[in-house]
Amino acid sequence: MTADFTQRYGRWALIAGASEGVGASLADQLAERGLDLVLIARNGALLEEVAAGVRERHGAEVRPLALDLTVPDVSERVAEATDGLEVGLVIYNAGAANRTVEFLDDSFSDSLRQIKLACVGPVALARHFAPAMRERGRGGIVLVGSLACLSGASLLAVYSAVKAFNVNFAEGLWAELRPHGVDVCCTPLGQTYTEAFQRMGVPYDPDTVMLSQDVAREIIDNIGNGPTYPVGESNRTMASMVWTVDRRTLVELTSAASRDFAAKEGTAG
Template sequence: MTDKYGPWGIVAGGSDGVGAAFAEAMAARGINLVLVARRVPLLESAADVIRRRYGVQVRTVPLDLATDDAPVELADATADLEIGLLVYNAGSDDSTADFLDREPADHLRLVRRNCVSALETVHHFGAPMALRGRGGVILVTSGAAWAGGATRATYGATKAFGLVLAESLWAEWRAHGVDVLALVLGRTDTPSLHRLLGDEDQPLGGLADPVEAAEEALTHLGDGPTWISGSADPAGASPVGALSRRDAVLAMNPR
C-alpha cells in the first residue's frame, strides 16, 4: 500500500465519521497522514489517537474548505511532503431545507467546498502523482448524486459534480498509474447524519458502517471508476439507472 499510495496521504474531513475511518484504515496500512478539518479540538484528538495506535506520522491542518484560500493553504502546509493518496471527504450538509428557504450564501458554501475546493485540491495533488506514475484519489460522493431531490438541490448537484469529476479523472489518469475512485455512500452512521436528523443521542437502524465503507474503498481503489458502498453490485449501474429521468427524480422524492 505504501509503495503505491505512500508515503503520505491526505484525508479532507478527517476528524470524525467516514473521514476518521479512512484515516485509521490508511494508518493501519502504514501511510503517514495529513488530517484536514475545521474543528480544531476534534481534529487534534483524532490525530492523537492515530499516533498512539499506529505509530505513523500525523500532521493536522485546520481548514474550512468552503473558503476561497483553503486549497492554497493546504498546498502550502504540505509542500514538503510527497502525497500519494488523497481522500476528499469534506462534503456533508448538516441541514436540509427547500431551496428558497436557504440564503444564496449557504448554497455557495456547498459549491465552494464540494466543487471548487475539490477541483483545485485534486488538480494540485494529482499532477505530481501523474508525473510519478503512481498514486490514488478517492472522492467521496453520495446517492444524492443519482437524481435531483427536494430539499437537497445544491447538495445533490455538488455530489453529482464529484461523481462525474472522479469518473472523468479515472478515464484520464489510469494510463498514468493513478487510481481514481468515486465512492458513493448511502445513509451512513456518521455524526453529520445524526446532526441532520436532530437525534445525536438516539441510535438509528439500517445505516452503513463508516469503517466498512472506508475499508471497502481502499480495498477496491484500483477497481474504479465508481464503487457503490454496500450495494449488491457495487461496480454496477446507478440504482435508478433503468428509470427515465422523471421517474428517477420521483423515486428520489417520495413525498
C-alpha cells in the same frame, strides 16, 4: 498487503474531512496500512483528538491542519502545509454544508458555500496534487460522494447537484489519469452511522445504515475499482437501477467519443 499499499500510494495520504465519522475511520485504517497522514477539517479540537489517537495506536506521523475548505486560498494553504511531502493519496471526504433544506428557504451564500465545499475544494486539491502523481506514475484520488447523486430531490436541490458533479468529475479524471498509473474513484455512500446520529439519539439499525469503519474499509479496498464505486451491497443495487450501463464502460465510450471529436475539431481548425 501493507507493503503493496504503501508501494502503490507512497508514504503520505491526505484526508480532507477527517475530524469524525468516515474520515476518522479512514485515517485510522490508512495508518494501520503504514501511511503517514495529513488530516484536514474545520474543527481543530476534534482533529487533534483523531490525530493523537492514530499516533498512539499505529505510531504514524500525523499532521493535522485546521482549515475551512471553502476559503478562497484553500489550494495555497494546503500546498503550504504539505510542502516537501510526497502526497500519493488524496481522499476528499468533506461535502455537507447544508443538506436538507428547501432551495428558496436557504440563503444564496449557503448554497454557494455548499458548491465551494463539494465542487471547488475537490478541483483545487486535484489540480494541486495530480500533476506530481502523473509524473511519478502512481497515486490515488478518492471523492467520497453520496447516493443523492442519482437524482435531484425536494430538500436536496443543491446537495444532490454537487454530488452529481463529484461523480462526473471523478470519472473524467479517471479517464485522463488511469493511463498514467493514477487511480481515481468516486465512492457514493448511503446512510452511514456516525457521531452525528449518536448526538441526535438515533439508534443504530444495521438494516438501513452502515458503520463508519465498514464504509472506510470498503472505500480503501476499492480505490482501484473506479471510476465510480457505490459503497455497500444494497447501495450498489440501488445505483444499478438508475445506472443501467456499467459506469466504466460508459466513461470509456464517452471518453473515446470526446477525444475523437477533439481530434476532428483540431483538424478542422
